[in-house]
Amino acid sequence: MSAAGGAAPFYASCPSSPRTVAHLEVRGEQAAAEVELSKKSCIPCNSKDLHAMSEDSAKKSLEQVTGWELKNEGDILKLHRAWKVKNFVKGLEFFQLVAAVAEEEGHHPDLHLVSWNNVKIDVWTHSVRGLTDNDFILAAKINELKLEGLLSKKKATSQE
Numbered sequence: 001m002s003a004a005g006g007a008a009p010f011y012a013s014c015p016s017s018p019r020t021v022a023h024l025e026v027r028g029e030q031a032a033a034e035v036e037l038s039k040k041s042c043i044p045c046n047s048k049d050l051h052a053m054s055e056d057s058a059k060k061s062l063e064q065v066t067g068w069e070l071k072n073e074g075d076i077l078k079l080h081r082a083w084k085v086k087n088f089v090k091g092l093e094f095f096q097l098v099a100a101v102a103e104e105e106g107h108h109p110d111l112h113l114v115s116w117n118n119v120k121i122d123v124w125t126h127s128v129r130g131l132t133d134n135d136f137i138l139a140a141k142i143n144e145l146k147l148e149g150l151l152s153k154k155k156a157t158s159q160e
Helices: 017-039 055-062 088-107 133-143
Strands: 069-073 075-082 109-113 116-123
Touching: 017 133, 055 069, 055 075, 055 133, 075 133, 088 109, 088 116, 088 133, 116 133
Parallel strands: none
Antiparallel strands: 069 075, 075 116, 109 116
């Protein structure tokens, strides 16, 4: 049923409908963009060419990193994502995986283990007090980590 009380449109349940196919194509393009982003490397943060991007640019880049959201904290734009892990030790294992990627890229996120099973990551470029391409590259690489066995079946929310 639709919100207006009528039957749901045919395309809502048809996997080959133009709207569903278009959605899958867009999602496929986003996934491909994220893979491309994850193949890039971060540039040194002391580079003179590194500047904080605008909020509009950040919103556009956000489409390339599934699951992340923009967070404005003290006039500093950051990427934020939360996960729920099975237990405290799994949270620390998660951070070890992130740390390995961060060290390899020379770009280090803020890691938070809240309570005993809420993992939160904020990514931003401290030297420019905002977001750069480096942040989206690191977020894409974090998204590629193999997290099987670490995550809880419950979904984390950024408000927790």
